[in-house]
Amino acid sequence: MSGPALDQGVGILQVRGPMFKEAEMTAVELIQLEMKRLRKGLDGALNGLTPEQLHGVPANHPKANTIAWGVWHVVRTEDNVVRFVLQNRRLPIWTEAGYGEKLGLPPVAQGTGMSTDDAHALRIRDLAIFREYMQRVWASSDEFVATLDAAALDRSVTIKPLGEMTVGRALAQVCVAHGFQHFGEIELARTLIGAPTVSGV
16 A cells, blocks of 8 residues: 655645545745744743743753743744844844843843853743743744745845755744754753643653
């Protein structure tokens, strides 16, 4: 019995086979789907934690990231990549709306290359304001991604320090895959501090 056939066109995924109705999902739709899934996890990662748990170093390991730093880093990265890099140096929400000042956090840094001491020292002192920032970043990203077509996904951009890549790869790798990598760390961190995982696994 033959399995389903996977056709890959420019910006389109097709699944066909005897057990499947023909379905199409564009690359943009897949990126949107995975961004939504990641965001649900990140939003849930902040639930039910005391300030000590949010900022505690898991297992007191000197190289482990706190939950606060992990969520902040992923959202700040998306903000910078989608707006500043992919939209011709458009000001990130963080800068445009003054969230660094509101939260008492670095005005430019997104965590990449940050020292362990600085990462462990990061504190989200007003979770409501930070959640507001998250929602604004995600709404802005959604607005941009919805405008993309296959040609726009193939446009070349430079992501420091990774180098040149397409818009599609920047979204899929730097925003989605990188985000899920840190979400995995966050899930482990919740376990180590005695909180339930977001996924329930």
